[in-house]
Amino acid sequence: MTSVAIPEPKMQTENVSVFYGDKIAIGKVTLDIADRAVTALIGPSGCGKSTYLRSLNRMNDTIDIARVQGKITLDGQDIYGKGVDAVEVRRRVGMVFQKSNPFPKSVFENVAFGLRIAGEKKPAILARRVEESLSGAGLWDEVKDRLDESALGLSGGQQQRLCIARCLAVRPEVILMDEPTSALDPIATARAEELIRELKENYAIVIVTHSMQQAARISDYTAFFYMGELVESGETDQIFTRPRESRTEEYITGRFG
Amino acid sequence: MKNTPKDYVLAGATGLAVLLIVGLLGVLLWEIVAGGAGVISGTFLTQSPSADMTSGGIFPAIYGTVVVTMLMTIAGVPVGIATAIWLSEYAPRHSRLTTIVRIAVNNLAGVPSIVFGLFGLGFFVLFVGGSIDDVVYGPGTPVWGKPSVLWASLTLAVLTLPVVIVTTEEALRTVPQDLRDASLALGATRFQTVFKVVVPNALGGILTGVILAVSRGAGEVAPILFCGAANFLPYLPTDLRDMFMHLGYHIFALATQSPNVDAARPMLFGTVLVLLVLTFSLNLVAVVVRSRARARLRA
Numbered sequence: 001m002t003s004v005a006i007p008e009p010k011m012q013t014e015n016v017s018v019f020y021g022d023k024i025a026i027g028k029v030t031l032d033i034a035d036r037a038v039t040a041l042i043g044p045s046g047c048g049k050s051t052y053l054r055s056l057n058r059m060n061d062t063i064d065i066a067r068v069q070g071k072i073t074l075d076g077q078d079i080y081g082k083g084v085d086a087v088e089v090r091r092r093v094g095m096v097f098q099k100s101n102p103f104p105k106s107v108f109e110n111v112a113f114g115l116r117i118a119g120e121k122k123p124a125i126l127a128r129r130v131e132e133s134l135s136g137a138g139l140w141d142e143v144k145d146r147l148d149e150s151a152l153g154l155s156g157g158q159q160q161r162l163c164i165a166r167c168l169a170v171r172p173e174v175i176l177m178d179e180p181t182s183a184l185d186p187i188a189t190a191r192a193e194e195l196i197r198e199l200k201e202n203y204a205i206v207i208v209t210h211s212m213q214q215a216a217r218i219s220d221y222t223a224f225f226y227m228g229e230l231v232e233s234g235e236t237d238q239i240f241t242r243p244r245e246s247r248t249e250e251y252i253t254g255r256f257g
Numbered sequence: 258m259k260n261t262p263k264d265y266v267l268a269g270a271t272g273l274a275v276l277l278i279v280g281l282l283g284v285l286l287w288e289i290v291a292g293g294a295g296v297i298s299g300t301f302l303t304q305s306p307s308a309d310m311t312s313g314g315i316f317p318a319i320y321g322t323v324v325v326t327m328l329m330t331i332a333g334v335p336v337g338i339a340t341a342i343w344l345s346e347y348a349p350r351h352s353r354l355t356t357i358v359r360i361a362v363n364n365l366a367g368v369p370s371i372v373f374g375l376f377g378l379g380f381f382v383l384f385v386g387g388s389i390d391d392v393v394y395g396p397g398t399p400v401w402g403k404p405s406v407l408w409a410s411l412t413l414a415v416l417t418l419p420v421v422i423v424t425t426e427e428a429l430r431t432v433p434q435d436l437r438d439a440s441l442a443l444g445a446t447r448f449q450t451v452f453k454v455v456v457p458n459a460l461g462g463i464l465t466g467v468i469l470a471v472s473r474g475a476g477e478v479a480p481i482l483f484c485g486a487a488n489f490l491p492y493l494p495t496d497l498r499d500m501f502m503h504l505g506y507h508i509f510a511l512a513t514q515s516p517n518v519d520a521a522r523p524m525l526f527g528t529v530l531v532l533l534v535l536t537f538s539l540n541l542v543a544v545v546v547r548s549r550a551r552a553r554l555r556a
Contacts, residue, residue: 057442059442062437087444087445090443090444091443097442101433103436103439113440117444163439166439
């Protein structure tokens with residue numbers, strides 16, 4: 001595996017392996033996640049990129065047979081360390097899923113959910129944070145008159161941006177995105193990509209994508225996974241123009257995967 | 258597509274089956290309404306039966322049924338829902354313990370209700386009640402260790418438990434995993450996820466299951482035969498340790514125990530009608546609750 005060192009990484013993973021029962025899903029992945037930048041994870045289906053992503057916010061903990069080995073740090077702190085609460089990790093490392101999954105509640109309540117469960121009760125603060133988050137996700141102008149309507153009435157693209165707003169509301173430091181645009185049409189995808197480019201000004205973003213063009217368009221760093229291994233990682237320009245590994249070159253030029 | 262002869266045979270046979278069911282139900286309802294509607298009156302619904310059960314009313318039986326059904330619900334439903342939440346949200350998917358609990362629940366659902374009656378007599382009345390008497394009162398006339406409202410309600414609660422567990426677990430499982438993931442990823446604890454996301458979204462299904470279980474429990478006779486239902490009791494139970502009259506049991510008594518079965522027949526039909534109206538209205542509530550919940554999820 002070859003990779004480049006990233007100055008002052010937000011997250012670092014060192015020899016991370018994830019097992020489902022006896023089966024190994026990813027083996028010994030070492031990768032740094034840059035702050036205020038987009039890191040794209042690419043590779044064919046089943047290569048372990050989603051598994052890796054879910055280990056960054058301890059979502060694998062919710063599967064009883066999953067086991068994570070190795071070291072994952074956030075600002076230098078081991079997120080799987082003794083006494084570290086997975087709930088706290090997930091507040092700092094937010095996640096947006098492949099299929100938009102708004103709660104069957106109003107637009108407002110969807111965004112306010114994370115704040116309410118964290119104990120925020122003051123209506124003024126909730127209202128301000130909801131507006132701030134919806135604006136941050138580029139959705140405020142579209143929904144400001146229908147905050148009390150069901151989120152399920154929004155279009156697919158709006159629902160996915162609502163999920164991003166919901167994630168922003170808890171003010172995470174890192175945002176993980178698992179193929180966030182795979183269910184969206186080209187116009188909604190373009191909006192979402194524009195949003196991701198804006199968000200990287202303030203957040204470390206890790207995005208799993210099946211679209212090589214998308215990775216090239218929006219990411220600063222790219223990591224190529226194949227068969228549960230990290231084959232190569234580096235600056236996106238370098239990966240796409242001068243890959244060091246032949247498997248990377250074959251994949252990005254479309255010879256397999 | 259054109260219908261083949263086979264299609265006509267199948268459509269005819271299935272249609273006939275439907276006709277048979279509807280017809281049977283129609284005859285049943287017609288018999289009951291025709292035989293029972295005439296005796297329904299203010300007196301019938303509010304008075305006690307006469308000593309030979311051929312006149313008077315069935316109020317003690319209505320009262321007993323309502324009280325026992327309510328106590329059964331209070332005692333059984335929370336335990337059933339809690340078990341379902343554990344099975345669906347907390348239990349490890351493939352552990353031996355989970356499998357054993359699941360098998361136990363399914364077997365419990367298949368036990369004949371008369372066995373629950375004997376269980377209630379042996380466990381609640383004789384063992385639990387008897388033990389309380391031994392410890393508190395010593396030898397003598399049983400105070401707790403005899404059939405009563407309390408033991409009958411608890412026996413019915415055990416009977417309805419598997420229905421509540423199975424339907425609640427099914428309702429919880431229809432809540433998409435996506436919503437649990439969304440909640441957890443926002444920093445919710447497992448507990449918050451269960452009570453703010455999973456249960457609210459399954460509430461319609463849970464309530465439907467609960468109401469159907471309660472309506473089934475309200476009509477059961479076998480479990481309370483030995484545990485507290487009385488043949489004839491012109492006063493109302495005022496204590497958990499009193500015996501009570503019950504609509505289902507009263508039907509049995511009118512049909513077999515009355516000194517003059519023929520003279521008691523109108524009373525019998527009237528009682529059946531009241532019991533049916535009670536359970537049908539519970540089922541109707543379940544249908545309304547379910548359709549409302551579905552509409553909410555789709556909105």
